[in-house]
Amino acid sequence: MDRRDFLKKTLSGTIVAGATLAFGKVGGFWNAAADAAESGKTWDLVAVRGGGPDAMFDSAISAYGGMRTFVSRGSKVVVKPNIGWDVPPERGGNTNPKLVTRIVEHCLDAGASEVTVFDHSCDSWRQCYLNSGIGEAVEKAGGKMVSADSKGYYREVSVPKGKRLNKALVHQALLDADVFFNVPVLKDHSSSMLTASMKNLMGVVWDRWYWHRNDLHQCIADFSSFRRPDLTIVDAYNVMKRNGPRGVSVNDVVNMKAQVLSTDFVAADAAAAKLYGVEPSDVRHIRLAAEMGLGRMDLQNLSINRIKLG
């Protein structure tokens, strides 16, 4: 399905999405108007199940009023998937390439001037970009893959609410971006229990050692106060349920066919934790971030749009 096709398809979807397309050309003005018109229907969280990673994103972003809600014409977008490991997509170690591609396509359709994708990988970066399938997929979709493998790409920033982490070296692509999409994959993690959106942000900094050395969970929560992603998209299509974060074989993976979107990454992580099968409050960095007022983990009080596909 090419870009035009899916636009047509979304047109027949929700009213909100239809309105986006119909009035899309007026961009910012329309967004403001829509917010007013659709009062009460700005979701705290959108969750989808049952489709492919791309189809789930199509419907979820429609529920948010389409990509133009986030990306205005000419803006610079950064998409930060998890590309940490030199493993193929079916191992669930990295974000699903189909999802990343689709996000890039939506951004460009919304008029983004450029879409940059990177991750400070754990294995050697070129192998990760290659074998995750993300490198090629992004470039095909018109996005830009950039390296995060050299200290020169990072600039020092201060972390405003940091308790243990006050300073960090952050990739310049993120610092220069107008819009920031955090696109983690949901998976098991040997020490932080699970990896989702907050943990994924370890891939935008240079010095991970410091985090591990200085109360990992606190540092994860701390860094979330640096910059709130404009939207977090948790990929829970193939979920690694054990041996994370790298995984040993495909047997570690469950095909969960789910996706969670939220402008509140704490809420996104809380929902992800539920999907994974643990209580959000049991994951220490989620609890810490909620306590620091960086977001909400009280899912029962949030307005959630639950979409089921196929």
Next chain:
Amino acid sequence: MQLGSLKPLRVAVAAIFLGLTAFLFLDFREIGARSMADAVLYLQFAPSFLNFLEAATLGATGFLIVIVLTLAFGRVYCSTICPLGALQDVLGRLGGRRRYRFTKAHNGIRYAVLGLTVVLFVAGSGLLLNLLEPFSNFGRILSNLVRPLLLAANNLAALVFEQAGYHGLYRVRWPAIAPLSMGVALAMLLLVGWLSTGRGRLYCNTLCPVGTLLGILSRFSVFRIRFDSGACRECGRCERVCKAECIDFKAQSVDASRCVGCYNCLAVCPDNALRLSGASGSGSGGAGENPGRRKFLIGLVAGSVGLAATGANAASPPSAMSDAAPPPAVTPSRSTTVPEKRTSPVSPPGSRSIKHFTSRCTACHLCVSACPSRVLAPSLFEYGLSGMMQPRMSFQSAHCNFDCTVCSEICPSGAILPLSKERKQRTQVGVAQFIRENCVVYTDNTNCGACSEHCPTKAVHMVPYLNGPGRKLVIPEVNAAICVGCGGCEHACPTRPYKAIYVNGNPSHKLAEKPVVEKMEPLPDTGEDFPF
């Protein structure tokens, strides 16, 4: 063919070999060195010979071809295939044209060097071979000196292009700094540079063990430069262009043992008085060589080749370990106190054992150049004095990628033997050792687990740990049977100056057990409902 056109032909062939060989060491964007390495390096004498000692396969017969070539045409290897030879020609040229003069061969030095190299090698030390062998020296010059310059240029260019929004060039991280090999490479570059600008191929004819060995063979070569005494008008031009300083035009002799087959003389002789001929003309033997010594030398070489082939060697035990590279700049909350106790360095997967590795590696650093993870770094004296500069796995700045087999594919000398991916993933080059007293979980009562994160087999797994209220702490535990020694854990471990987990090398590599893969129990949440 016109004899005069042999020189341009030689120059062309040399340029091709020089260019391709250099490319192998400089291909930092990994655009093709790996796939062409075998073909390009097939004829490199020392690596091919060492490889042959390991397994007499077709892929390792390059040195035999060189021997045949030498017996037919003399030391053309030195003027075309050897990259250090070509490099000397380039450097000599850069130093300006000069006139050479016939000199006596320094037989004492060259046979002593060759003899000592062979004797040491047979005794199990490749020290002299590693220091003097031309291909390895060329490799070290390129990978330790030229490559960093290239990276610097690339990074600078990348910086400029990035400003313009172009990301096709990317910055490349520096390899671990290896002062010893950089020093040796620089010293050698200065030495051959100085000798070649002043005295042409003096290095090749005094210090190079390969040159001397081929020199002995080329005394018997069929086609070689000879004088046609009738035609020579004794103008002396040939002697002045002979960079091997082996033509004595007055005596009308050419020392075949030193002639590198550059064919400069053929190109310059106005009378065609020099010939490349099979017929025995006048001076063939060369300066003052008696048959007795010749026989002795040949016997020595042949004998040692035989000995070496039986694998008689004993690598010296590794000395105390020390990591040369400074640790990355982190501010540890507390310094660790228990030093790692490494009893053996870690040699690359495919090298079988420290003994096999150190006896075959000539420290050319091709593997170091090609390693995509940059985990291979030239050693200091971890393998002992005679193994200096031979690459080891240094987990300071990287770990060995689980799926990667590049070094085993590219090593030309058989020091690292080819491994399939499946085999590599079970080759245990060392075993992780955990020092609880250094571990963040123990010292700080907070979670860390970076080691387990990086472990591809989950040999390092996290187990529940006693702790304060409200914290689900987990601490590493090592399952040695499935550990492969990739160093993911050591590389990731954030403690300084001592790691809480490190890999101790296996002097002899082992086969790790396969991680047990259980079927996942069906999960309640695989349904289509939302758990929130």
